[in-house]
Amino acid sequence: ETGVTQSPTHLIKTRGQQVTLRCSSQSGHNTVSWYQQALGQGPQFIFQYYREEENGRGNFPPRFSGLQFPNYSSELNVNALELDDSALYLCASSLTWDRGLHFGPGTRLTVT
Amino acid sequence: DQQVKQNSPSLSVQEGRISILNCDYTNSMFDYFLWYKKYPAEGPTFLISISSIKDKNEDGRFTVFLNKSAKHLSLHIVPSQPGDSAVYFCAAANTGNQFYFGTGTSLTVIP
Numbered sequence: 001e002t003g004v005t006q007s008p009t010h011l012i013k014t015r016g017q018q019v020t021l022r023c024s025s026q027s028g029h030n031t032v033s034w035y036q037q038a039l040g041q042g043p044q045f046i047f048q049y050y051r052e053e054e055n056g057r058g059n060f061p062p063r064f065s066g067l068q069f070p071n072y073s074s075e076l077n078v079n080a081l082e083l084d085d086s087a088l089y090l091c092a093s094s095l096t097w098d099r100g101l102h103f104g105p106g107t108r109l110t111v112t
Numbered sequence: 113d114q115q116v117k118q119n120s121p122s123l124s125v126q127e128g129r130i131s132i133l134n135c136d137y138t139n140s141m142f143d144y145f146l147w148y149k150k151y152p153a154e155g156p157t158f159l160i161s162i163s164s165i166k167d168k169n170e171d172g173r174f175t176v177f178l179n180k181s182a183k184h185l186s187l188h189i190v191p192s193q194p195g196d197s198a199v200y201f202c203a204a205a206n207t208g209n210q211f212y213f214g215t216g217t218s219l220t221v222i223p
Contacts, residue, residue: 004155033209042116042201042213043156056209090155097144100158101211 002027004093004104012110013081021076021107025093031055032074033101034066035090043090049074078109086111115139116204118214127223131189135202135214138183142204146211147176147187149198156201160187192221 005024013019025032031050035043045058049068063079072093078085088108092101117136125131133147143164148156162169162176162185169176175188189196199218203211 031209033211035213040215042118042203042215045210045212048209050209056207058210092155097146097205097209098161098163100146100148100161102158103148103155105153105155 004091004102006089006091006104006107008107009105010108010110012112015081015083015111017081018077018079019081019109021078021089021091021109023074023076023091023093023104025072025074025091026102029093029095029102030072031094032068032072033092033094034074034076035092035103036060037088037090037106039087046076081111083111085109114215115142116202116212116214118200118202118217120217121215122218122220124220124222125192127194127221128191131187131192131196131219131221133187133189133200133202133217133219135185135187136183137185137204137212139204139206139212140183141206142212144205144207144211145176145178145185146203147174148201148203148213149196150201150216151198159200189219192219194221194223197221 033048034046037043047057088106092103147159150156199216203213205211
């Protein structure tokens, strides 16, 4: 069983640029969630996709957008990067809530 | 506004003893609760879940207790092992999709 994978592992961008992060969900999982984890904090919910439709969104501005593809993989796009966007971005796939969200290793984004 | 709180940033326990990690929440609508552990440079790993219709769930060395009236849950690890040393997060949701996480408790199990 293949786990959740994310790419790239690390990324450095300049303020104002755009970035795309990618996630492959665990085999059979049709739901993907994205979380942002700042240093010393717990993960914060960005949004969730279920069968290619957005299925919930946290308190993040519209410059954070996403996609889910027919194979359930997903992208997180962030436009007009700000210094505060520097964080670990975690993707998690799931089937049912009680089996938990299965997280990938994350993408460490640094905005300078 | 932090809806899920883990008030103990760190905890040290001797190997073989019980580790108790605590979590409080403010939203009475939360019905779904998860515990995770996280090692450095890895994503969080799911440990155990509980819904509001239960007050206890057990999986091997891990037991989660839920006290809805107190809006409190705890994770018990018995016996604690050095490999359990990690940061532990609790998370809660009311619909099963948007989980709110605490800030984590760093557990150190001393051999």
